[in-house]
Amino acid sequence: MTDWLALLSWVPLLAGAFFFLAGTVGLLRFPDIYSRLHAITKADTLGLGLVTLGLIMRAENWQAVAVMVLIWLLMMGSGATTCQLLARYQQDLEAPDADKEPVHARR
Amino acid sequence: MHRPKAVAVKVYAFVSWLILHGALWWLLTGGHGWAFGLAFAVSAAALSLYLSRSPLPLRLHRLPGFVAMFCRELLSAGWDVARRALHPRLPLAPQWLDYPLQSRDFHVRLVLSAMVGLLPGTLSSRFEDDILWVHVIDATQPWQDTVAALEQALANLLEDRRA
Amino acid sequence: MMALAGFLLLTALAGLWRLLRGPTRADRLLPIQFFGTTGTTVLLILAQAQQQPALRIVALLLALLAAVVPIALVQYLRRVGD
Numbered sequence: 001m002t003d004w005l006a007l008l009s010w011v012p013l014l015a016g017a018f019f020f021l022a023g024t025v026g027l028l029r030f031p032d033i034y035s036r037l038h039a040i041t042k043a044d045t046l047g048l049g050l051v052t053l054g055l056i057m058r059a060e061n062w063q064a065v066a067v068m069v070l071i072w073l074l075m076m077g078s079g080a081t082t083c084q085l086l087a088r089y090q091q092d093l094e095a096p097d098a099d100k101e102p103v104h105a106r107r
Numbered sequence: 108m109h110r111p112k113a114v115a116v117k118v119y120a121f122v123s124w125l126i127l128h129g130a131l132w133w134l135l136t137g138g139h140g141w142a143f144g145l146a147f148a149v150s151a152a153a154l155s156l157y158l159s160r161s162p163l164p165l166r167l168h169r170l171p172g173f174v175a176m177f178c179r180e181l182l183s184a185g186w187d188v189a190r191r192a193l194h195p196r197l198p199l200a201p202q203w204l205d206y207p208l209q210s211r212d213f214h215v216r217l218v219l220s221a222m223v224g225l226l227p228g229t230l231s232s233r234f235e236d237d238i239l240w241v242h243v244i245d246a247t248q249p250w251q252d253t254v255a256a257l258e259q260a261l262a263n264l265l266e267d268r269r270a
Numbered sequence: 271m272m273a274l275a276g277f278l279l280l281t282a283l284a285g286l287w288r289l290l291r292g293p294t295r296a297d298r299l300l301p302i303q304f305f306g307t308t309g310t311t312v313l314l315i316l317a318q319a320q321q322q323p324a325l326r327i328v329a330l331l332l333a334l335l336a337a338v339v340p341i342a343l344v345q346y347l348r349r350v351g352d
Binding site: 135 | 327330
């Protein structure tokens with residue numbers, strides 16, 4: 001591991017931490033559930049991505065890099081899916097009347 | 108579709124799954140225990156083929172451009188939401204709006220509806236009857252163009268042209 | 271590196287306030303996703319800082335759980351909830 005690369009890796013690492021912080025602030029400050037979903041999904045996915053990038057710059061072998069990329073892809077997919085699922089869930093709670101109910105909402 | 112072509116499609120899908128699961132085994136074990144690994148890869152590939160009957164025809168040569176575009180959008184999405192969260196006056200104008208879907212392809216719609224949540228200022232709960240339900244964090248901002256660009260990119264990447 | 275991990279844990283703990291306060295049921299489910307992401311990140315940092323590659327596999331498991339748990343929970347609440 002070269003020193004300048006380790007030093008440079010602090011840029012994405014700290015940027016990632018910033019987005020995690022922003023996500024939490026959004027989670028606490030935003031006035032409604034959907035806006036809070038925006039904050040968590042985007043900020044945390046980006047935060048994880050940046051921290052992963054920073055760690056990749058310090059990684060000792062290719063295997064560690066590949067596992068970290070795999071984890072990021074997985075978290076991105078699950079984050080996007082969970083966000084959509086929670087938005088749909090909340091929407092159904094707010095408007096349970098049959099005419100607004102989409103076909104695939106209930107199994 | 109002719110019969111031999113259908114078989115070729117199946118074989119192609121199986122081999123792709125096999126390579127994918129084999130790579131996963133290699134990655135997680137560091138290339139050890141291939142006796143188990145081979146059995147795992149073959150059975151996982153068979154299961155994947157059984158579970159997803161129409162494997163996505165991903166156009167690999169378009170993938171790098173797509174990833175670059177997506178990373179750019181994710182970065183601006185995170186920055187946008189961070190700015191709003193840390194702004195003293197919380198500049199939000201949240202609203203549910205409709206987005207008319209252009210693509211007829213089910214997979215494109217499905218992936219789009221999930222990925223829209225990672226674009227700047229948008230989030231989707233579901234799609235029905237050619238309409239994507241989009242929640243925008245600021246209705247005064249232009250958001251349609253980004254969604255349309257992603258939809259187009261997804262269509263280029265994985266739309267089934269045979270249909 | 272450890273300070274970074276600690277900082278991320280603090281942001282996750284602050285998010286707990288939302289879980290306690292709600293007000294909607296989806297609000298209480300939100301921190302699950304949140305904890306999954308932050309926990310995975312912290313594990314990845316620790317794996318690097320302490321030279322413990324096995325922690326990356328733990329992170330992978332947590333990521334897998336974070337993918338499945340919210341789906342299972344929402345489906346369950348849909349059946350039972352209202």
